[in-house]
Every structure is written in structure tokens, then in C-alpha cells.
Amino acid sequence: MDRLYNSLLREYKSPFGAVRAGEPVRFCLTIPEQYGFVEPRLVLCRDGGETAEHQMPWTGTEEGVCRFELTLTVPTVGLYFYHFDLYSDFRKIWRSQGGEGVIGWEEDGPAWQLTVYERDFATPESLKGSLLYQIFPDRFYEGRPNKPMPFPDRVYREHKQGEPYFWPNETGGFLNCDYYGGDFEGIRQKLPYLKSMGVGWVYLNPIFEAHANHRYNTADYLNADPLLGTNAEFSRLCAEAKQHGIRIILDGVFSHTGSDSLYFNREGRYGVSGAYHDPASPYYRWYDFGPQYACGYRSWWGFASLPEVNENDPAYQEFICGKGGVIDTWLSRGASGFRLDVADELPDNFIRRIRKAVKAHGEDCYLLGEVWEDATTKMAYNVRRTYLLGKGLDAVMNYPFRTAILDFVKGGGGGLFAERVMEICEHYPAPALHTLMNFLASHDTERTLTALADEPVGEHDRYWQSKRRVKGEKYEEGIRQVILAYTILYTLPGVPCIYYGDEMAMQGYKDPFNRAYYNWEGLETRLRPALRGLAELRQSCDAFKEGPIEFVAAGQGVLHYRRIGPTQTADIIVNRTPKLLLRTAADGQTVEVNPRGHTVVVSENLPSASRPLPAKADSAELDW
Numbered sequence: 001m002d003r004l005y006n007s008l009l010r011e012y013k014s015p016f017g018a019v020r021a022g023e024p025v026r027f028c029l030t031i032p033e034q035y036g037f038v039e040p041r042l043v044l045c046r047d048g049g050e051t052a053e054h055q056m057p058w059t060g061t062e063e064g065v066c067r068f069e070l071t072l073t074v075p076t077v078g079l080y081f082y083h084f085d086l087y088s089d090f091r092k093i094w095r096s097q098g099g100e101g102v103i104g105w106e107e108d109g110p111a112w113q114l115t116v117y118e119r120d121f122a123t124p125e126s127l128k129g130s131l132l133y134q135i136f137p138d139r140f141y142e143g144r145p146n147k148p149m150p151f152p153d154r155v156y157r158e159h160k161q162g163e164p165y166f167w168p169n170e171t172g173g174f175l176n177c178d179y180y181g182g183d184f185e186g187i188r189q190k191l192p193y194l195k196s197m198g199v200g201w202v203y204l205n206p207i208f209e210a211h212a213n214h215r216y217n218t219a220d221y222l223n224a225d226p227l228l229g230t231n232a233e234f235s236r237l238c239a240e241a242k243q244h245g246i247r248i249i250l251d252g253v254f255s256h257t258g259s260d261s262l263y264f265n266r267e268g269r270y271g272v273s274g275a276y277h278d279p280a281s282p283y284y285r286w287y288d289f290g291p292q293y294a295c296g297y298r299s300w301w302g303f304a305s306l307p308e309v310n311e312n313d314p315a316y317q318e319f320i321c322g323k324g325g326v327i328d329t330w331l332s333r334g335a336s337g338f339r340l341d342v343a344d345e346l347p348d349n350f351i352r353r354i355r356k357a358v359k360a361h362g363e364d365c366y367l368l369g370e371v372w373e374d375a376t377t378k379m380a381y382n383v384r385r386t387y388l389l390g391k392g393l394d395a396v397m398n399y400p401f402r403t404a405i406l407d408f409v410k411g412g413g414g415g416l417f418a419e420r421v422m423e424i425c426e427h428y429p430a431p432a433l434h435t436l437m438n439f440l441a442s443h444d445t446e447r448t449l450t451a452l453a454d455e456p457v458g459e460h461d462r463y464w465q466s467k468r469r470v471k472g473e474k475y476e477e478g479i480r481q482v483i484l485a486y487t488i489l490y491t492l493p494g495v496p497c498i499y500y501g502d503e504m505a506m507q508g509y510k511d512p513f514n515r516a517y518y519n520w521e522g523l524e525t526r527l528r529p530a531l532r533g534l535a536e537l538r539q540s541c542d543a544f545k546e547g548p549i550e551f552v553a554a555g556q557g558v559l560h561y562r563r564i565g566p567t568q569t570a571d572i573i574v575n576r577t578p579k580l581l582l583r584t585a586a587d588g589q590t591v592e593v594n595p596r597g598h599t600v601v602v603s604e605n606l607p608s609a610s611r612p613l614p615a616k617a618d619s620a621e622l623d624w
Contacts, residue, residue, distance in 0.1 A: 002030075002031075002032050003030060003100070003101075004029055004030060004031055004093055004100075004101040004102070004103070005027075005028070005029050005030070005084065005093060005100070005101035006098070006099045006100050006101065007095070007099040007112050007426065008098065008099035008422055008426065009099075011028065012027070012028050012029075012030075013025070013026070013027055013028070014026045016425075016426070016548065017115070017425060017426045017427070017428070017430070017433075018114070018115035018116070018117055018376075018426075018427065018428060018429045018430065019074070019114070019115075019116055019117075020116070020117060020118070020119045020121070020429075021074065021075055021076065021077050021116050021117065021118060021119050022073050022074075022075050022119060023073065023119075024071050024072070024073050025071065025072060025073070025074070025114070026069065026070070026071045027042055027056070027069065027070050027071075027072075028067060028068065028069045028070075029056060029067070029068040029069075029084060029093070029101075030065050030066070030067055031065070031066050031068065032064060032065055032066070033061055033064045033065065033066050034064065036088065037066075037086045037087070037088055037091075038058065038066075039055065039086075039087045039088075040055075040056045040068050040084050040085065040086050040087065040093075041053045041054060041055050041056065041084065041085040041087060042054045042056055042070055042072075042082055042084055043082060043083055043084065043085050043092075044072075044074075044080055044081075044082045044114070045080065045081050045082065045111070046076070046078055046079075046080050047078060047079035047080065047081065047384060048384065049078075053085065054070055054072055055070075056068035056069065056070040056084075057069065057070065074114070074116045076116065077116055077117060077118055077389050077390065078116055078386075078389070079113065079114075079115060079116075079376060079377070079384065080113070080114040080115075080116060081111040081112065081113055081114070082111055082112050082114055083095070083109065083111045083112065084101065086103070089105075090105055091103050091104070091105055092104060092105070092106070092109065094106065094109030094110050094111065095109075095110045095111060095112045096110070097415075097419060098415075098418075098419060098422070099112070099422070099426070113376070113377070113426070113427055115376050115389070115427055115428070115429060116389075117388075117389045117390045117429040117431075118389060118390025118391060119390075120390070121389070121390030121391075121429055121431050121432075122363060122431055123366075123394040123395060123431040123432060123434070123435040124337075124363070124364040124365065124366050124394065124435060125364060126200070126247070126364050127200070127201060127364075127366055127435050127495055128434045128435060128495070128545045128546055129495075129538060129539065129542075129544055129545035129546075130200030130201055130495055131197070131198045131199050131200050131201070131495065131496055131497075131498070131535055131538065132199070132200075132201045132202070132203055132437055132439075132495050132496065132497035132498070133194055133197070133199040133201070133202050133203070133497065133498050133500065134202075134203045134204075134205070134439070134442060134443070134497055134498070134499045134500060135187060135202060135203070135204050135205065135500050136182075136205045136214075136443050136500060136515050137182050137183070137184075137187070137204055137205060137206075137207055137215075137228055138179055138180055138181070138182040138213045138215075138227070138228075138515075139180055139182050139500070139515055139516060139517045139518060140182045140186055140187060140190070140500050140517075140518050141182055141183075141186030141187065141189065141190050141518060141520070142160070142180065142181040142182055142183060142186050143183050143184070143185025143186035143187075143188065143189050144181075144183060144185050144186075145181070146158070146181075147181055147183070147227065149179065149227070150225075150226040150227055151211065153177065153211070154177060154178075154179050154227070155174055155177050155178045155179065156178075156179055156181065157178050157179060157180045157181070157517075160180055160517040161516075161517065161519060163466065163467060163513070163516065164178060164512035164513065164515060164516055165177070165178040165512070166462045166466060166512050166513070167462070167463075175512065176212040176213050176214060176512070177212070177213070178213060179213050179227060180517045181227065182228075182517070183227065183228045183229050183233075184224070184228050184229035184233045184234055184236075184237045185229060185233065185237075187202070187204075187237055188236065188237045188240055188241075191240060191241055191244045191246060192244070194244070194246060195244045195245065195246065196532065197498070197503065197528070197531060197532060197535060198531075198532060198535025198536065198538070198539065199246055199498075199535075200245060200246060200247070201246065201247050201248070201249065201336070201366070201495075202241065202246060202247070202248045202249070203248075203249050203251075203339055203368070203437070203497070204248060204249070204250055204251060205251050205443055206218065206250075206251040206253055206341075207224050207225060207228055207234070207250060207251075208220060208221050208222075208223070208224065208225065208253075209223050209224065209225045209226065210225060210258055210261075211258060211260045211269070212258075213515075214443070214511075214515070216251075216253050216306075216341065217256075217257070217258030217259070217260065217261070217305055217306055218253050218257045218258055218261060219257075219258050219260060219261040219262060219269075219270075220261070220262050221319075221320075221326045222326065222329055231333060234333055234334065235333045235334045237334070238333065238334025238335060238336075239334055242334075247336035247337075247366075248334070248335055248336060249335060249336055249337035249338055249339055249366055249368065250330055250335050250337075250338050250339070251338070251339050251341055252320075252326070252327070252338040252339065252340050252341060252354070253341045254309070254311065254320055254326075254340065254341070254346060254350075254354075255300065255308060255309065255311065255341065255342050255345045255346055256299070256300040256306045256307060256308045256309060257286075257306075257307060257309060258305060258306065258307075259276070259304060259305045259306065259307055260305070261274070262274070263275060263283040263286060264276050264283070264287065264307050265277060266307075275287050275307075276297075276307075282315070285310065285313050285315060285316075286309045286310055286313055286315070286316050287307050287308070287309060287310065288308070288310065311346055311347050311350045312347055312349070312350065317350060317353055320354065320357075321353045321354055321356070321357040322357075325357070327354065327357040327358060328357060328360070328361075331358065331361040331365065332361070336364070336365050336366060337358060337365045337366030337367055337368070338354070338358060338366075338367060338368070339368040339369070339370065339397075339437075340354065340367070340368065340369045340370060340393070341370055342370055343369030343370050343371055343387065343393065343396070344370075344371060344378065344380040344385065345380070348383075348385065348386050348387055348392060351369070351387050351392040351393065352391050352392055354367065355367055355391065355392055355393070366394055366395075366435070367392075367393050367394045368393065368394060368395055368396065368397065368437055369387060369392075369393040369395075369396045369397070370396070370397050371385075371387075371396040371397065371399075372397075372399045373399070373400070374400060374423070374424065374427060375387065375388045375393075375396045375428070375432075376388055376427045376428060377427070388428065388429065388432050389429070390429065390431075393432070394431070394432065394435050395432045395433075395435040395436045395437065395494075396432070396436065396437070397436075397437045397439065397442070398424070398436040398437060398438045398439070398494055400420055400423075400424050401420075401421065401424065401436070401438050401489070401492060401494065402438075402439060402440055402445075403420070404416075404417045404420035404421055405417075405440065405485050405488050405489060406440065406451055406452065406485065408488070408559070408576070409452060409481050409484050409485045409488075409576065410452060410481070411576075413554075413556055414553075414554035414555050414556060414557070414558055414559050415554050415555075417554060417559065418551045418554040418559075418561075421492065421549070421551075422549075422551070425493060425548075425549060430546070433493050433494065434493055434494060434495075434545070434546045435494070435495060436493070436494030436495060437494070437495060437497050438489050438492060438494040438495060438496050438497060439489070439496070439497040439498075439499060440485055440486065440489060440499070440502065441499040441502055441514065442499050442514075443499075443511070443514060443515055444510075444511070445510070445514065446508065446509050446510060446514060447499070447501070447502060447506055447507055447508045447509075447514050448482055448485060448486075448499070448502050449470060449475075449478050449479075449482055449502075449505050449506070449507050450468075450470065450507045450508055450509055450514075452478055452481040452482060452485065453470040453474050453475065453477060453478025453481060454468060454470050454474075454478075454507075454509075457509045457510060460509075462513075465508075465509035465510065465513050466513070468507075468509065469507055470507060478505075479505060479524075479526055479527070480596055482502075482505065482527060483526075483527065483530050483598075484574060484576065484596070484597075484598055486527075486530070486531060486534060487530075487534060487572070487574065487598045487600075488559070488572075488574060490531075490534040490535070490537070490538055490544075491534075491537075491538075491544065491561075491563065491570065491572045491600065492549070493546075493547075493548075493549055493563075496534075496538075498531065500518055501516070501518045501519065502527075503527050503528050503531050504519065504522045504524045504525075504527060504528065505522070505524040505527055506518070506519060506522075537570075537600060537602075540602070541563075541565065541568050541570050541602045542565035542566050542567055542568050543562075543563035543564055543565030543568050543569060543570040543602075544563055544565070544570065545565065546565075547563040547564045547565040547570075548563070548564055549561055549562065549563055550562045550564065552571075552583075553583070556577075557575070557576040557577035558573075558574070558575055558576070558577065558581060559572070559573070559574040560572070560573045560574075560583055562586060564605070565605075566605075567604065567605055568602055568603065568604060568605060569586045569587075569602070569603050569604075569605050569606070570600055570601070570602050571583070571585040571586055571591070571600065571601040571602075571603070572598070572600050573591060573593045573598060573599050573600075573601075574593075574598045575593040575594065575595060575596065575597055575598065576596060577595060577596075578595045578596065579595055580592060580593070580594065580595060581593040581594075581595075585601040585603060586601075586603055586606060587601075587603035587604070587606060589601070589603075
């Protein structure tokens with residue numbers, strides 16, 4: 001098939017991917033002379049706005065192929081879509097798989113995306129090339145054992161390896177009411193361990209006072225949950241973490257509070273005040289009340305225990321973002337940023353103000369958002385979100401990469417993997433791309449070993465999920481799969497994140513089974529050395545900081561891609577097949593890759609002309 005255009009190749013579009021506002025972008029078409037097209041146009045449509053046509057001048061014909069080139073600048077930040085109009089018989093060039101262009105007669109075919117972001121968009125430099133580690137605070141490590149419970153309705157779990165409570169009864173059972181006692185002191189004691197794993201940043205699930213073990217039902221934004229420790233102990237943790245070269249970010253739950261909170265106080269734990277009981281409460285305007293709501297007030301996804309807040313209320317925004325507010329308070333205590341829970345449900349103007357509050361403590365403070373889809377094209381409440389264009393989030397949790405990795409390791413095609421990865425790389429602004437939180441498991445998903453080696457959870461209930469464990473040969477194969485999956489995770493653009501306990505093969509389906517206490521006495525010893533080695537690799541090779549990615553081959557069970565840094569090139573080769581694989585690295589050496597194995601070859605950069613082009617060297621192996 002004649003190649004007309006491919007947005008992934010710099011000979012057709014340069015620079016690759018998203019561009020800064022006002023940055024020149026060059027587009028090139030290569031059309032066989034026999035087709036007879038002489039006046040192609042680039043048709044550029046701003047999302048929800050105007051459409052502009054730009055004629056592409058002819059720049060020459062070589063070996064029967066006509067070249068048409070156009071360089072333009074897009075001065076306005078936003079999301080744009082483009083295709084090419086051939087101005088002959090209503091034919092157009094639309095996007096197909098792998099960024100390729102194909103001729104069609106459709107009036108509205110699949111277009112290419114061009115993301116244009118703020119010229120001054122910058123993200124934390126110290127995060128690029130680093131490693132994240134996520135901790136569910138109650139379940140990591142108890143530094144002060146056998147603490148008394150600060151509230152009588154909490155159940156203390158003395159035996160740490162007991163399964164989290166999950167069964168319901170007529171009063172709701174003990175789901176989310178059992179506490180294992182993990183605390184700030186426990187995290188502080190494990191800082192040397194985290195450092196040994198190569199960790200540079202720690203993301204903590206909520207630490208504010210709250211009356212469930214997950215703490216997503218905030219009761220007091222300005223004080224730590226007393227079971228975790230005091231505000232002063234949190235500051236000590238942050239200070240000692242920085243001495244180890246580790247920075248800590250917190251979970252900001254700003255779309256709702258707990259009903260059992262200082263602000264709403266439905267349960268009366270905090271006296272007689274609060275919005276639920278007192279219309280004169282200073283917090284009353286934070287919430288919506290009325291008979292149209294099943295529980296008498298607007299709540300998050302219908303959960304009566306989670307009343308939603310009016311994020312556009314000036315007093316609420318000031319409380320979160322103002323001087324002496326929530327963000328200012330916790331960053332002053334030593335935190336280095338926030339992860340925004342359900343970022344889709346926070347208005348863009350609120351996120352922009354949160355960004356200003358975070359960056360007031362230093363440009364190297366991090367603002368991460370929970371977004372499950374492509375964050376550049378995300379629609380929420382019929383509004384296209386703009387939080388990744390430079391005035392909102394630094395980056396997002398990278399669910400698309402998680403899906404791509406797990407599907408490939410479990411048997412999916414390499415072409416589909418490459419397509420998914422390159423779509424995100426093409427759409428995301430570079431500052432965001434290289435600070436994405438790349439992960440395989442979290443508090444909202446199955447653990448990695450379970451996701452890879454056990455059967456899908458589907459619609460199975462908690463009783464089915466309880467106590468399920470992968471054993472025997474399935475376990476051994478699962479360990480190999482986890483190593484392959486983390487190898488890919490550590491070598492893609494973005495920042496890899498370990499969910500606590502993944503490094504010793506903890507298992508578990510969804511909440512609460514994925515939130516068990518860390519098994520510090522576990523006998524699995526193969527994963528930690530593998531992950532330490534990958535962390536050392538990332539730190540030793542400059543390609544993994546901000547290097548672009550090229551796919552050399554993506555076959556049914558094979559991935560071969562490159563990261564190219566300022567001085568070094570890394571060839572990453574993953575062989576999921578049962579056969580020995582031979583590949584050629586960028587420096588020309590032949591590499592053997594064992595069955596169900598991987599290798600990474602780091603070499604000094606060669607001139608670009610000496611490197612195989614990804615789409616030409618092994619085009620038959622690219623099954624996209």
C-alpha cells in the first residue's frame with residue numbers, strides 16, 4: 001500500500017505529537033503522481049469551533065511520488081482535529097490504524113488529533129526519570145503496635161495477615177470499619193527500604209481525619225487522622241523522607257466530604273452544628289439540600305455517607321486553595337503535592353486554582369489527577385475537559401497504559417499494544433507525558449498478580465473473591481508475567497508506580513481484598529531484585545527521563561521499542577513466546593531474548609541515519 005501520510009513518523013509530521021501554542025508544525029503528504037491529485041488541503045477543525053483549510057504547496061516529485069508540504073502555527077490553546085481534502089471527486093485522506101492515512105469518500109471519517117498546549121506548561125523536573133510508590137496508609141506498616149482506637153466505632157485488627165472484613169449483616173457489618181494500625185511512624189521506619197527500591201516519590205491515599213479505613217469520607221481536612229499520628233509526626237515523616245531523597249504527595253478528596261464530618265455532621269459526632277442540622281452553619285452553602293434527592297441532599301454517586309460539595313462556592317474554594325487553607329497547610333507541613341480524587345468531577349476553574357495553590361510552594365510540587373481515559377479527549381458532564389493543557393493538572397493516572405500492558409502480557413497482540421501506547425504519546429503534551437503515573441495496580445483495581453494469573457472478577461461478589469489465591473504452576477507463570485509487565489512499565493514514557501506489596505506478589509481482587517496489610521514476612525523473594533534492577537536501569541540511562549519512543553517491531557508475542565535520550569539509546573525487547581528470539585539493537589549488535597523473557601540493551605547514541613527506522617526496518621512485524 002502506498003504511504004500517503006503517517007502522523008507517527010517525523011518525515012510526515014514534525015514535531016511529533018502535541019505542540020505548544022505558536023510552535024511551527026510541518027505536515028507532509030507523499031502521493032503517487034498517477035493518482036492525479038494536485039491541490040490537497042489540510043482541514044483543521046478546532047474542537048467545538050471553527051474549521052480552516054490550508055492549501056499544501058507542491059514541493060517536488062521523485063520516483064513518481066509527489067510531495068506536498070505545509071508549515072503552520074496554531075496560536076490558540078485547545079484540541080484540534082485534522083484530515084486532508086484532495087479536492088478531487090470528494091476524496092479525502094482519513095486516519096487509520098497506526099497513524100496511517102487512507103483515501104476515503106466519507107464526509108466525517110476518523111481524523112487525526114492535534115493537541116495544542118500552553119507555551120509555559122512545565123512539570124516537576126525531579127519526577128522525570130524517578131519512581132513512585134503508592135501506600136494505603138492503614139495497611140502498610142504499624143510503627144507503634146497495639147495503639148488504642150481513637151474512636152469507639154473502630155475495630156482493631158491485631159493479627160495483621162487476617163483478611164479485611166467484607167461481609168454484610170443487617171446493620172452493614174464491619175466493611176471499612178476494621179483498622180490494622182498502619183501509621184506515619186511505620187512509613188518513617190520503612191524509608192530506608194523504599195530508598196533501596198529506588199523510590200523517589202510516595203503517594204499516600206487519604207490521611208485526613210475520617211471515619212472509614214479508606215478515609216475518602218473526609219471528616220476534618222486540616223488534621224491528620226489520629227490513628228495515623230499527629231500533624232507534627234507527619235511533618236517529621238516528610239522531613240526525613242526528603243533526607244532520603246523521597247517526596248510525599250497526598251490524596252485530595254475535594255468533590256465530597258463525609259456525612260460524619262465537622263462540616264456536614266449528620267451523625268452528630270461533632271456537636272450540634274454542621275450543615276445537616278443547622279442552616280446557619282458556615283458550611284451550609286457547601287451542600288445542596290432538597291426533596292429531589294433520595295437522602296435529602298446531593299450525594300456522591302448516591303452514597304448517603306458522601307454528601308457532594310459545591311466546588312464553585314467561593315467560600316469552599318477559598319477554604320481549599322486560600323492562604324492557610326487545606327493545600328497551603330499540608331504543603332507547609334512538608335508535602336510536595338496532591339493527587340486529585342475523581343478529577344473529572346471537579347470543575348476546570350477549580351482545578352486551575354488548585355494548581356496555583358500547589359505551585360505557590362514551588363514549581364517542583366506535583367499535581368496529579370485521577371482520570372481513567374485519555375485525558376485530552378475526556379468528556380465529563382457534556383463538557384470537554386481542559387485540565388491537561390497547561391493550566392490545570394501536571395499529569396494523570398495512566399489507566400490506558402495499564403490496560404495495554406496487562407492485555408499484552410495475558411496474550412494480546414503487540415500491534416494493539418503499540419497502537420494504544422502511541423495514541424497516548426501522540427495526544428499528551430510532553431510535560432504531562434513524562435510525569436504520568438504509570439501503574440499496574442492500585443487501591444481501585446485488582447492486584448497485579450491476580451489480574452494476570454487468576455480469572456477475571458467479572459460480576460463475582462465479595463464472597464467469591466474472598467481468600468482466592470493463585471498457586472502452583474499458575475503462580476510460577478504469574479511471577480514471570482509480573483516481571484514482564486513491570487519491565488514494560490518501567491521502560492515506557494512516564495513515571496512507574498509500585499502499589500505497596502506488589503513487589504512481594506501480594507494477591508487480591510477489588511476493595512477490600514486489594515487493601516490487605518503488607519505481608520512483611522512473605523517468602524516471595526524474586527520480584528524485589530527484579531524491580532531494584534529496573535530502577536537502577538532507569539537511573540543509569542538518560543533515555544528514560546524524557547526520551548521519545550519508537551516501535552521497531554510489534555508482533556503477536558513480541559515487542560521491540562526504543563527510548564532515545566540525549567546521549568543514550570535503550571532497546572527494550574519483550575518476548576512472550578516460547579521460542580528464542582533474535583533481534584538487532586540500535587548499535588547493530590544481535591541480541592538473544594529467552595522464551596517468556598526480556599532484555600534491555602543500552603548503547604551510546606548513533607547518528608540517526610545509522611539507526612533502523614521503526615516503520616521500514618521490520619514493517620512486516622508491525623501488525624497494526
